[in-house]
Structures are given as structure tokens and as C-alpha cells.
Amino acid sequence: MKYKSFTRESLLELEKIYRLNMINSISGFKPANLIGTKSVDGQTNLAIFSSLVHIGSNPALLAFIMRPTTVERHTYDNIRESGYYTINHVPSNRTDMAHYSSAKFPADQSEFEACGFSEEYISDFIPPFVQDSPVRMGMKFVEEIPIKVNGTIMMIGQVQHLHVREEALDQDGALDLEQAGTAALSGLNSYYSAKRLAKYPYARLGQPSKNELK
């Protein structure tokens, strides 16, 4: 395979935007999620995040990384004030609208309306869900962990509500994200749809992986 190679030193010398695009791409595929919040004044906010990561299944915990001093400020403030937020998978046929949520909207304008997403509320849960998102979670804020090396923070929350598109649920509880129609992301701005190639059983010694889908 023919590679383009970089070292720690040559990365420092790259043009800033080039480096930003490349280093944001190297982790591989990222989840594309919209985080919905509501301020104490009742102003809703919606922002795209690509750093969601699984922390634990029981209790169900998810984390994401944020730089609270950028456009993500409203999301951060609303989560800390209200204690709640929603996480909504981006549908692969609405990536343009989801991406537009990362523009710097004024505080008194909701990205829901500006980006063409509809708010949906359930019982007494404060923040809005995204209508027609194939997988969505109502989250309770648990803890923020400072990442001192560069001033970012990890926000951890626990799942309170979970809505899963019925057709996407395998019999064993796993989700088929191709059926769900969930989008994937890479870097800062490339969006993908995905095709499920294989599902393998729990790996055991001496039993090489056998594709259950075939």
C-alpha cells in the first residue's frame, strides 16, 4: 500500500486548516448525532456532535467531548442549567440540515427551526427530541471530566429514555444502523451512508469469525 507519511514534527509544519481536516479524520468513522437542549428561559438549541462514545451498558452511560468556549456554548450551558439533553442519530437523508446546525446562530434563534427539524416532547422530559431521528435518547447529565492536556471536557450522561426505529432492532438487541438509516461522519464535514457487511458471534479461541448474515 502506498502511504503519505507524517511525523509529529512534520504535522506541526502543516497549514492549519489542512492539519485540522486531516487530524479530525484519522480516528476513522464517527457517529453523527444531534444534541437537543432547552434553556431555563425555554429557548431550544440543536447542535451536531461527532464524539459520542459508549462508556457502559448497565447503567447505560454515554460520553461526548466538547470545547465549551466555542459555538457549543449553548449546548453546554443548557445541559448544566437543566441537567438534561437529548441525543438523536442524524438520518442519512438529512445530513445537509444537520451540518448547518454547526453555524453560529444567535442565542435567541433555535437551530431546530433554522435547520428544518421538528421538536418532539415526551411526558415531562424537558429537552426536545428530533422528530424522525431513527435512534434517540433522553439523557440525564451525570458528570463532567476536564481533559487538562488541551482544555476540552468529557460530558457523561445516563440514558433515561431510548427510542429505536423498530425495523432496525435485531432479535438479540443489536441495532442494524443500515436499516435505521443512520449517517456516519468523518473529519469535520464528510457524511456517509453504510452497508452492513457482517455480524460475527462473540469471539472465542479456536473459532474464527463466521458471518451470521450469510
Next chain:
Amino acid sequence: MKYKSFTRESLLELEKIYRLNMINSISGFKPANLIGTKSVDGQTNLAIFSSLVHIGSNPALLAFIMRPTTVERHTYDNIRESGYYTINHVPSNRTDMAHYSSAKFPADQSEFEACGFSEEYISDFIPPFVQDSPVRMGMKFVEEIPIKVNGTIMMIGQVQHLHVREEALDQDGALDLEQAGTAALSGLNSYYSAKRLAKYPYARLGQPSKNELK
């Protein structure tokens, strides 16, 4: 859209494996990466991880989540002993071999050989890279952050070496992971290939997203 719905309480009552499969799936697409390490005794190790997350571009920092008391123990020990590791994208045509690396191999057996991957070394960098992985990084361990709520830890490292498959590099530094042939993961065991649908410019107010690929 028709949903199957769960609450915090109903999640607690689910059968354990069903819950594990479902909650591991809800974050959306995950990156599929193989982490390569070498012990001070010279024993190599290779393990699949799906929790890699971007922390910063300058310096280039990546984190992943681990439970150091499980099969991931060798990876953890080797990183802490040697201070270095590699991260290698899983090619979408070798997901079976990558998944098999999660079986409980004995300490004196290398998953490289057992799973059919070849080791590749560069200059004096200690841990092995995976030959023919489309995007791979040589990492220096920076810091581990305990996640007290469930005893997992976040491992942070800085990129020392970066190898990118030439055909996958866009002119602006972004990577096209469809061209790279990188696999995506969901849950514990579903593997996907992806098709790039769109690439949008940096989002600005009043300028709805326009697909640069069209």
C-alpha cells in the same frame, strides 16, 4: 416513524446480553481500529477497539476507553510499560480477522499471527504497525483519566507517526474513508462499509449546506 421505546427502569429489566447488544449500539457508528503493542519481553499484541475519539488537532491527540481488567489487559500493560502503541484502521475486507482478535488469546501468543495480520516496524518505534491498514498512527501515551462512575479509564495519546493511504487524502487534508476502505462498527459485532454521500463546507449563517462532491 415507529419506535420501540425503553425507559431507564425498563432497561434494567432486560435480559443482560440483549441490553449489552442494544446499549452498545445506540451511540451510532463507531470507528474500527486495531491497537498494536509490544511488551518489554518482546511479545506483540493486537486488539480491536471501537471507542477511539478525537481530542485535539494541535497537538494531535486521540483517546480511547478501556476496561483494564478484561481481555484488554495486555494492551493496557504494554502501553503503560513501553509508553507507545499503534492505532490501525480495520480494512473492510478483513473484518473477520479483526473481530477474532477479541478472543482471549494466551499471553504468549500474538494476535498478529493468530488473526493473520503482518507486523510492520518503522525505524526505532517500538510497537508494530498493521501491514496494509489504510490509516495508521504511531502513538505516545500521554495520560490516563479514571472514569469513576463505572471504573473504566480514558487513555490519551499523541500522534508521533501518521501513515495515510495516498488515494484517500483529499486536497484539503480530509480523508475519504470510502476510498481508504476503512470499516465502521456498530454494537459489539456488526461491521459496515461506507459510501461518502456529501462533503459540506464550513457552516456559516445564511449559507445552507452545499454538497462539494456534486
